[in-house]
Amino acid sequence: MTALQRVALWRSRSGGLTDPQFALAIVIGVLLFHVIIIIVPLAYSFWLSLHETNVILRSREYVGFDLWGEALFEEETQSATLKSLYFAAVSVVLSLVLSLGMALVLNQEFPGRGILRALILLPWAVSEVVTATMWTVMLEPSWGFFNGALQPLGIVGEGHVWLNKDWALFWLAVAFTWHIAPLGTFFFLAALQTIPQDLYNAARIDRAGVISRFYHVTLPHIRYAVLIVLVVVTVEAFRQFDLVFAMTSGGPGTTTQILPLLIFRYNFQFSQYGLASASSFILIIIATILAVAYFVLMTRRTKQTRVAAAQRRAAIAAESS
Amino acid sequence: MKRDANLKLFVALSVLFVFLWTIVPFFWMLWASFMTDSELSTGIVQGIDDPTLDHYNRIFGHADEEAIHGGQTKLIGQGFLNSLLVSLPVAIIGTAIATLAGYAFGRFNFPAKTGLLFGLLLTRVLPPVAILIPYFTMFRTVGLVGDPGGLILTYLTGIIPLLSWVLMGYFATLPLEVERAARIDGCSRLKVLWYVIIPMAAPGISAAFIIAFLFAWNELLFGIILVGGTKWQTLSPALLAISPLTAVGYSPIALFSAASALSIAPPLILALIFQRYITRLNIVDPVTVRE
Amino acid sequence: MATVTLESITKTFGETLAVDDVSLHIEDGEFVVLLGPSGCGKTTTLNMIAGLERPTAGHISIGGERVEHVPPDKRDIAMVFQSIALYPHMTVYQNISFPLRMARTPKAEIDQRVRAAADLLRIGELLDRRPHQLSGGQRQRVALGRSVVRDPAVFLFDEPLSSLDAKLRVDMRVEVKKLHERLGATFVYVTHDQVEAMTMADRVAVMDEGNMLQLGAPDDIYTRPANLMVAGFLGNPGMNFLSGRLANGGSGLRFEGSGVALDLPAAAASAAGSGRAVTLGIRPESVEVGDGAADGATVHGSIFATEPVGSDLFLDVLFGDDAGTSDGARLFKVRARPDLKVRTGERIPLCLPHANLYLFDDAGHRIHPE
Incomplete structure (x- = not known):
């Protein structure tokens, strides 16, 4: 073997990673970090969920899936799970409508559009704790803004309690929507900007009204953004702890005690680590199922609509030439 | 013509609504922070006779009266500093790691790519409370409770999947031939990344940096558990400690409003920078993305 | 280097x-x-x-x-x-x-x-x-x-x-x-x-x-x-192709098809057997308008369209009587002098010089010139 051949061989081993090998090396590096920092705690959490811990006796006893059963069928956990679902559902609906609405408005031409685009991002930039402060200022019954503004108009009665036991969770979802919707707005704005103006013009020539233009031109192009917003808001709503903890701490009573708050109390108030861990898995499983379901449903549909959109574009191009 | 006028009116009203919806909560929180406690208790919707800076002075430690609620007020300033010391490393390290991962996912095809990407993204679904106790136990074992290192590590795991996803979309939009030109011009793959890809992706990377910074700056739960009540307490737990809802002892909402108002200065500045970049982000579909 | x-x-x-x-x-x-x-x-x-x-x-x-x-x-x-x-x-x-x-x-x-x-x-x-x-x-x-x-x-x-x-x-x-x-x-x-x-x-x-x-x-x-691929890819406008068959005629080998019939040069005889399917090719600039030189085949066609480009005049010539009577391509590109006066529909004679004719077999390979 000549020296030159040896050099070539050496190069083929060192500098000659193929592109997939190179990418895989990076990804495995990053994932390894994640596996250690997430899978290990998760495994530990799973182990905890199979054990009944008694802090006073400092004992730990293997109980199998008993605590999972308790977490599933205990009334307190069930009620918290339902509250989490309600909170997520209201947040998702409000966020979707609001962020799409804001995106459609910000996609119009009007003076000051650039400034407004910058401004609407601000609620997203502030923390959940500060969001809680602001909405407390809005909703406080004795001196808050809503009552201060609405009482003189006779819309609400004296000292109306907004965060009452029927509506507190709803208003938490409103506050959460205020915080999270700007993110959705920017996903929608980015999608709206990819729609060729020609399509709107063509639709207008075909005498399509505002609603039919939205349905046939806008919607197919933003379908993927809808998916993103659905997933992001759902996941964030199920994860949400900070806002509820800072604003109502689960009250009044336990009416806003969503699952993350209950798990927090199991852990730090009652030291029921096993039950807390088992309940955590319920939360994880629901959130994962929803996220995966969205993706499966929407990606199947987006592929179809992409093909349809491409065909429409081709047809329009063929007509205009 | 009449329809046009109606449409214009509708757009104008919508713009007004979006503006008010966004700005009104900010406005009244600031308004409250300039009121005295007694004035605020009679209602927020009124002119302020004598705007007071007392609350701000108290937070900066200039007021005579020592904090009325367990000396927590002076921890706001410390929390501000601590949050900075935690958020900056999170943003820098998180963006660096996510840049590598995003580049690999956005530019190359490799076996099990979709599966690995999903695996990474699914960790984002994990609610923080679900891993609270394991983290606490693990960190206590290695002495990272009450230490910013543990908090930084926690935040990194929380934010890297999201950043990788965002950057992956951005890298996929960069022209492939420029990258190839750099390979021909004598760059190894990592040199291409450093000399060509990163400069070209600067807007996307800046956006990722800001997202990471805001996440670390705003987070509450892990802050409470890992550094709450210690000298490394970050801003969100420090704020909560003077919240009228959760504080031990009397705490006026006006003071809380002032502290909240101060705490949002860095996020607001970053958000205003960010909005120039976020419109250029390209969020890609992790299922159908193919190079 | x-x-x-x-x-x-x-x-x-x-x-x-x-x-x-x-x-x-x-x-x-x-x-x-x-x-x-x-x-x-x-x-x-x-x-x-x-x-x-x-x-x-x-x-x-x-x-x-x-x-x-x-x-x-x-x-x-x-x-x-x-x-x-x-x-x-x-x-x-x-x-x-x-x-x-x-x-x-x-x-x-x-x-x-x-x-x-x-x-x-x-x-x-x-x-x-x-x-x-x-x-x-x-x-x-x-x-x-x-x-x-x-x-x-x-x-x-x-x-x-x-x-x-x-x-x-x-x-x-x-x-x-x-x-x-x-x-x-x-x-x-x-x-x-x-x-x-x-x-x-x-x-x-x-x-x-x-x-x-x-x-x-x-x-x-x-x-x-x-x-055929190379022949068709090079040149602008591209080479004209007529598909047809070889036949034995009066003076030697003949090409028939696409509405024309013409005598092939003697040199082509070695490549071909009678009845074989072939494609005849000639470049637009090789075709001459008129009865032309002795060493070539003359065919008649009617002008379908004219394309003056200044330096040249390109003619699209149609062979055969009308659509459907012949098989394969029938439009023929011809490069003529720019001052040629012709009308659409006019019948003109074209000379295809033997020296510039190509023949390709049914697999597309050139069989003439060798």
């Missing part, structure tokens, strides 16, 4: 066969053009020479050294891309000096070489600009400068002129050719534009569907196309 050798290289992407067993030896200092329609495998072939793709099978050598496993940055090559691919965040000076900086060339030498390259390409006054401030032609020169400055053994070009407008393309064509003459390096140039291939190349490799159809000097592949 180096030779480039491809030995039976094959590249597949999943199920798709992009390059199929291509072999090619390029001499040191030679200018070779890979010509073919889009999707023919020419760019993939170039990318494999560059090291941007790895061949699925086969060997590549540059300067006699095997390079399949050498990454692009370790091969002594420069490349100009279709999208020009300047670094958008660098000035012209930084763009041109980039390969030298990556090679850790001393600063003084970098400066001297960048300025020399800039002078060569007449972009000396643009060095402080950024790519987005340049015109298309200027960007192209900078891209050339970036490859010239390294003094590489092999220059690779991937349709570098296709993004320019027509007039600029003609100028840059000359420029690239001059560059080759001055540098004397090995050039491998990919294009789908046959004019670029004809004007610049020492040798042209015509590719289609991953196969190399013919390799030869431009003049050679133009006058002696190996098959």
